[in-house]
Amino acid sequence: AQRVTQPEKLLSVFKGAPVELKCNYSYSGSPELFWYVQYSRQRLQLLLRHISRESIKGFTADLNKGETSFHLKKPFAQEEDSAMYYCGATTDKLIFGTGTRLQVFP
Amino acid sequence: ETGVTQSPTHLIKTRGQQVTLRCSSQSGHNTVSWYQQALGQGPQFIFQYYREEENGRGNFPPRFSGLQFPNYSSELNVNALELDDSALYLCASSLFLAGEGTDTQYFGPGTRLTVL
Numbered sequence: 557a558q559r560v561t562q563p564e565k566l567l568s569v570f571k572g573a574p575v576e577l578k579c580n581y582s583y584s585g586s587p588e589l590f591w592y593v594q595y596s597r598q599r600l601q602l603l604l605r606h607i608s609r610e611s612i613k614g615f616t617a618d619l620n621k622g623e624t625s626f627h628l629k630k631p632f633a634q635e636e637d638s639a640m641y642y643c644g645a646t647t648d649k650l651i652f653g654t655g656t657r658l659q660v661f662p
Numbered sequence: 663e664t665g666v667t668q669s670p671t672h673l674i675k676t677r678g679q680q681v682t683l684r685c686s687s688q689s690g691h692n693t694v695s696w697y698q699q700a701l702g703q704g705p706q707f708i709f710q711y712y713r714e715e716e717n718g719r720g721n722f723p724p725r726f727s728g729l730q731f732p733n734y735s736s737e738l739n740v741n742a743l744e745l746d747d748s749a750l751y752l753c754a755s756s757l758f759l760a761g762e763g764t765d766t767q768y769f770g771p772g773t774r775l776t777v778l
Contacts, residue, residue, distance in 0.1 A: 560704075590766075599666075600705070600752065600769040642704050649718045650695065650754075650767060652704035 558583050560645050562653035569633050570661050577628040577656045579617075579643030587645040589619055589626040592652070594640040603628075603641070613637070633660045664689050666755050666770035674776045675743050683738040683773045685753030693717070694736040695767060696728060697752040705752055711736055712758055740775075748777045 559582040569575055581587060589606040604612045606619045606626060617628045626643060638660045643653040667686045675681050687694050693712045697705035707720035711730035725741040734755070740747055751774075754767035 562704075592769075599771045602766050602768075605766065649707045649710065649720060651707060652697075654702070654704045 558587075558645070558647075558651055560643050560651050560653040562641075562643055562656050564656045565654070566657045566659065568659040568661065571635055572632050575628075575630045575633045575637070575658065575660075577641050577643075577658065579626045579628065579653060581624050581626065581643075581645045583624075583645055583647065585647050586621075587647045589617070590644040590646070590650070591615070591617055591626075591628050592642045592644055594642070596639070600642070633658075635660050635662055666753060666768050668751075668753050668770040668773050670773060671771070672774045672776075674778065676778050677743055677745060679743050679777075680739065680741045681743060681775060683740075683751050683753075683775070685736045685738070685755075685770055687734045687736070687753075687755030688768050691755035691757050691768070692734055693756045693758045694730055694734065695754045695756070696736070696738045697754065698722070698747075699750040699752055699772070700746075701749070708738070743777045745777050748775060750774050 561580045591603040592600050593603040594600045615630045640655050642655045666688050669684045695710040696708040699705045708722050709719040710717045714730045727739045729737045750772040752772045753770045756767045757765045
């Protein structure tokens with residue numbers, strides 16, 4: 557079955573610390589991978605997708621096909637990064653993980 | 663550019679009733695997807711509409727049905743409501759191009775459905 561796993565429900569760091577939000581996927585075929593973010597009282601929005609290989613708000617994510625992972629990283633977390641982060645994968649329908657709440661303390 | 667809008671924002675129903683949720687897609691988009699997000703969970707794919715036809719469905723029973731209109735707006739209908747249907751229902755629109763697949767999905771703010 558197609559599945560996206562985010563093992564951490566909550567990740568708490570201090571401002572300036574590195575951040576890594578984990579995402580693993582189980583898929584037949586080669587899915588396209590995404591990270592979506594939801595800030596407090598805002599709608600779900602795309603953060604980045606692996607095919608564009610962009611760095612958005614300092615975040616990057618590398619697709620590792622051998623480990624079937626697409627971890628989200630940022631070298632220096634900011635307080636405004638506090639949000640819910642969802643990893644998603646699609647070949648035809650978009651499947652999300654359960655999300656990780658990132659808390660960045662001052 | 664107009665973003666995805668959904669109505670109503672909140673809704674309270676009782677078990678057994680029927681509900682219709684509405685979604686207006688972002689201008690220029692031709693595909694609408696619906697998701698159910700239960701508390702503490704990620705969004706779960708319900709179905710997608712393209713060219714006014716269902717184009718993919720998740721693991722939801724037939725009492726979840728939908729429509730897409732010529733202007734690409736969409737409705738989600740749920741019959742015989744159950745307590746477990748209480749959730750945030752999200753609509754997302756995107757542009758599908760033949761040969762290129764579906765582009766990024768843009769989400770609406772959601773409709774919070776409570777079933778008592």
